[in-house]
Amino acid sequence: MSLLDYFRSSKPNSASLAKERLQILVAHERTSRNQPSYLPALQREIMEVIRKYVNVDQDAITVHFDQEGNQETLELNIVLPEDR
Amino acid sequence: MSLLDYFRSSKPNSASLAKERLQILVAHERTSRNQPSYLPALQREIMEVIRKYVNVDQDAITVHFDQEGNQETLELNIVLPEDR
Numbered sequence: 001m002s003l004l005d006y007f008r009s010s011k012p013n014s015a016s017l018a019k020e021r022l023q024i025l026v027a028h029e030r031t032s033r034n035q036p037s038y039l040p041a042l043q044r045e046i047m048e049v050i051r052k053y054v055n056v057d058q059d060a061i062t063v064h065f066d067q068e069g070n071q072e073t074l075e076l077n078i079v080l081p082e083d084r
Numbered sequence: 085m086s087l088l089d090y091f092r093s094s095k096p097n098s099a100s101l102a103k104e105r106l107q108i109l110v111a112h113e114r115t116s117r118n119q120p121s122y123l124p125a126l127q128r129e130i131m132e133v134i135r136k137y138v139n140v141d142q143d144a145i146t147v148h149f150d151q152e153g154n155q156e157t158l159e160l161n162i163v164l165p166e167d168r
Contacts (some may be wrong), residue, residue, distance in 0.1 A: 020116075025109040032104075038137045045136070049129040057133045 019079050022050070027075040039065065039074045046076070054080055085103055102165050106134070110158040123149065123158045130160070 024046060028039060043063065050056065062077040108130060112123060127147065134140065146161040 020114075021113050023109075023111040023113075025107075025111075027107040027109075029103075029105045029107075042133065042137060045133040046130060049126065049133060052129070053126060 021080060022054070022076075022078040023079075024050075024074075024076040025079055028072045028074075029083065030070045030072065037067075039072050043074050043076065054078075057081060105140070105164060106160075106162040108134075108158075108160040108162075112158075114154045114156065114157045121151075121156055123156050127158050127160065134162065138162075140164060 026042065027045075028037075028041060043065075047061070051063040056078055060079045060081070064073075064077075066073045066075075110123060110126065110130075112121075127149075132146070140162055144163045144165070148157075148159040148161075150157045150159075
């Protein structure tokens with residue numbers, strides 16, 4: 001699955017367009033897979049940063065992590081509360 | 085410019101595929117533009133997080149920020165050092 005497909009599939013449908021949302025996509029192209037991935041740890045830290053700006057429940061966050069060949073992809077989809 | 089175009093234009097060409105790289109895309113769909121954007125501040129904090137994991141020069145980071153209608157997009161392209 002390409003990065004473009006990732007993003008396409010995560011686009012909101014017209015029925016949910018009124019919701020405020022934040023999408024974060026992290027793509028890591030690696031030349032070697034000898035090192036362990038730091039994307040899961042990076043994800044946790046990015047979430048902590050986001051929580052400084054928006055009051056968001058864990059339930060409102062959808063996370064996808066994918067690895068294909070030398071490319072790792074992390075996608076966070078966050079539906080923001082209407083009342084901030 | 086759509087998000088997909090953003091991502092497409094940031095894909096590496098074949099001549100630079102050997103480089104290790106990290107791409108981060110943040111898209112914020114807002115229902116109201118009355119609040120100030122927190123994406124520039126979010127960008128700085130995300131960069132600080134990334135620097136914990138990779139030793140990267142400021143020169144190796146390309147940042148694009150765009151606003152179109154109710155959608156704000158922040159894109160970070162980072163060429164990682166080969167020797168980590």
